[in-house]
Amino acid sequence: MDIEALFKKLLSADWFVKAFKFIKSNRIFVRALSLCLTGLLAVVISIVAVGITLGFDVEYSGKIIATVQNTAVFENAKSIAAKNISTEDAYDNIQTPRFALTVTVVDKLDSAAAVADAIIENTGDFVRATALSINGEQVACVTENDLSLLLEARRTAFYIKGAQNAASFTDKVETKSGYFLKSEICDISEAEKLINSLSVKTVSSVTTDVTVPYTTKEVKTNTQPCGYNEVTTAGKNGLTRKVETVETLNGSEKSRTKVSEQTIFTPVTKVVTIGTAPVKLSAAEKANVTSAGFICPIAKGKFVVTSYYGDGRNHKGIDLGADYGVAIFAAASGTVTYAGYRSDYGYSIVIDHGNGIQTKYAHASILCAGVGEKVSQGDMIAAVGNTGYSTGNHLHFEVIVNDVRVNPAPYIGLN
Ligand SMILES: [Zn+2]
Structure with missing residues (x-):
């Protein structure tokens, strides 16, 4: 059968004639129907073209944070989020949300990664x-x-x-x-x-400059008279630079180790030259003998009395303050019975004058007479110093009568 014959058969068919008649008599209905069909077609076309789909809104703490295709997406997101949260049990702390069925478009569906970000940033449960x-x-x-x-x-x-x-x-x-x-x-x-x-452990390399004090040396010379006392070389402190490693625990020292020590300046010893040549007492002073037969053991004008006998402290002698090195003379003639050093009297001399009378001279810097030596009144026997139990240059002078230390002042004309 050719096409033309088929077409003629179709037009002459009974259903076609009926349909044609129906259309002719119900034009409004048919128009409406065709409009509906056209609309439906348009909807189908748009669903396919735009990608309208069903999905689920994710409601977390009363807030919609994402839209997912299915709940499995959220489960994935939870694992991703837990990995990005530093809290150890983060996974267990992500709440189970409510899922609400919704119509959406494919493009609006959130990926697991996007939902993970939303869990971290939009739920308020987590903070940076x-x-x-x-x-x-x-x-x-x-x-x-x-x-x-x-x-x-x-x-x-x-x-x-x-x-x-x-x-x-x-x-x-x-x-x-x-x-x-x-x-x-x-x-x-x-x-x-x-x-x-x-707790903090600190290791410090500490550099310290330490002053090394100079020492003093006394040089005695008999080319200068007793009383001569001169600094011939000025003393100068030395300096040492010390490097130490100091270990502390919370500021409290635990160890200190010397690393190096360097001399910056060597100290210079102070030299004091002291004259030892005996000094003669002037004839005038030698002639100035008291009624007791004594002379003053230090020349007039060379001393001041700093403490008398008694003196409220049971002082058993008289103290004549004088410069270092000033000559001390025998108050009367006699024999030296002691010449030496004691911790209390320092360098001291005792002269026995006979008749139970002795004199003692203490705290001297040098002694010029020895035990057994016979000395004459006015002979230089020692020089003033600050040795033994003494707090300044002075002569402590005692007069001993029958082993009793008496007030020496009247003996030497100082009362
Ligand atoms: Zn004294």
Whole structure:
């Protein structure tokens, strides 16, 4: 059958004639129907073209945070989010949301990664923070990120000024920044307290300049008279530079090791030249004998009385303050029975004058007579000094009568 024959058969068919008649008599209905069909077609076309689909709104803490194709997407997102949150049990702390069926377009469906971001950033359960760990254990978590400043301040707190320092915590201290559960966050002051109780070991290289005091040497010369006392070389302090390694724990010294010691200046010994040539008492003074038969043991004008006999302290002699080296003369003739050093009297001499009378001369710098030597009144026997139990250059003079120390002042004309 050819096409033309088929067409003629179709036109002459009974159903076609009926349909044609129906269309002719119900034009409005048919127009409406065709409009409906056209609309339906348009809807189908747009569903296919735009990608309208069913999905689920994710409601978390009363807030829609994402739209997902199915609940499995959220489960994936939960795993991704847990990996990006620093809190250890983050996965268990992500709430189970409510899923509400919704119509949406494919483009508006969120990926697992996007939902993970939304869990972290839009739920309010997690915040950016820094955690402090001591020996692997998290002890504090703060939103302020100035833990490093606090840690550095603590670590360097025990530096020794002017030294080369290195310091470290004795515990393993770490910080980690990231997202943490809001409930983990503590106040910065709490973290500060923990940081300030950390133990710090400090090793410092300390350089110290140490003064080495000069020593004094006395040089005696018989080319100068007794009483001559001259600094012939000025003393000068030395200086030593010492480098030490000092280890401290929280500022308390644990060890100190000398690394080096260098002499910057060598001290210069002070030299004092002292005359020892005996001095003769002037004839006038020699002639100035008291009624007791004594002369004053130090020339007039060369001394002042600094303490009399008794003196409220049971003083058993008289003190004549004089310059170092001033000559001491025998108050009367006699035999030297003692000449030596004692811790109390220092360099001292005792002369026996006979008839139970003795004189003692103490705290001398030098002695010019020896035991057994016979001395005449006015002979130089010693020089003033500050030896033994003495606090300044002076002669302590005693007169002993029958082993009793009496007031010497009347004997030498000083009362
Ligand atoms: Zn005295």
